[in-house]
């Protein structure tokens with residue numbers, strides 16, 4: 001199946017009992033066992049099947065199948081949010097004392113997780129400049145268990161050379177994790193050397209700003225028995241000495257998260273949110289095209305505006321990432337752009353206050369156009385140096401360009417600029 005078709009059909013067929021063509025919503029906490037033997041088999045993992053919605057639910061399962069197909073992976077697990085998915089992926093691969101090497105251009109929430117929270121769990125994250133592959137290679141030590149990048153840095157909007165990063169990670173015997181929140185529908189990192197994709201399904205996967213969700217998707221061919229991942233290869237006392245890699249093979253990452261971290265930490269996706277995200281995915285590729293067209297139109301308008309100092313859009317030829325956008329994203333720059341106001345901080349804040357159609361809020365990936373001034377909001381807690389490495393300056397505004405007619409988006413910006 002081609003990916004556009006998979007996004008509509010994968011993971012769901014007409015309901016056997018009722019004939020319903022669209023997916024029913026399974027709002028249930030638990031599932032009836034046929035008998036005691038089936039119950040015992042499910043708890044020991046010797047029989048597949050539902051036990052409790054913290055572990056599996058038909059709506060999550062169909063979303064997982066659909067996401068795995070879209071990303072070209074072997075298996076997936078969904079979680080209550082993108083942050084939960086990222087946390088589980090990182091915790092699954094590491095033990096206390098282990099390290100991760102990450103690009104420094106991360107979404108602010110991930111940066112705080114890596115910088116402040118993971119050290120409390122005994123994991124250290126070393127940050128390297130997202131464009132400096134030599135620094136990346138030098139930062140990897142015997143203790144490193146993963147390399148972490150965003151497919152399109154949010155809000156720096158730079159695109160890494162996936163294949164070059166993957167080579168460095170694989171030379172060190174460690175997996176390459178890519179956050180594809182912004183890139184879903186534009187790029188399949190698993191086809192360019194990544195081993196695991198994590199994403200916030202809250203954004204472009206859902207597409208309508210209606211539900212939080214996240215996912216971990218694995219490619220399925222990483223050699224986890226190279227001595228660096230004992231949690232996957234050593235006997236698990238929680239399941240009578242089961243060795244996860246031996247038992248689960250190409251779905252070891254997602255299954256291991258499900259039967260250990262999801263069981264114990266419990267940030268499971270609600271069935272209703274899973275359903276909303278599956279619905280959203282049906283139009284992913286249509287939306288991706290229109291978002292990118294609209295964003296390019298708005299970027300070109302901003303570039304020629306006398307009150308705008310600079311524009312950063314990956315889909316323009318002057319973007320520092322244009323080579324990688326051509327190579328990996330089929331030349332499409334996605335829906336997000338940043339721009340700086342000549343009037344600096346005050347002018348940027350004033351634009352936020354004067355837009356009418358465009359919404360001032362902290363999100364991306366909605367059908368509606370959204371704006372935010374990161375320095376005073378999402379990136380407020382970072383030092384000026386940290387802000388700069390994540391692509392934020394005092395004059396920066398981030399626009400998540402929606403699916404409206406671009407004439408209306410531009411008209412709203414024009415009237416907001418005229419009030420400065």
Ligand code: PLP
Pocket residue numbers: 081082083084107109110150154179181182199200201202212213214363364
């Ligand atoms: N990753 C990226 C790139 C994001 O932009 C976000 C949220 O904005 C997240 C992860 C976190 O996702 P969630 O808000 O679903 O927890």
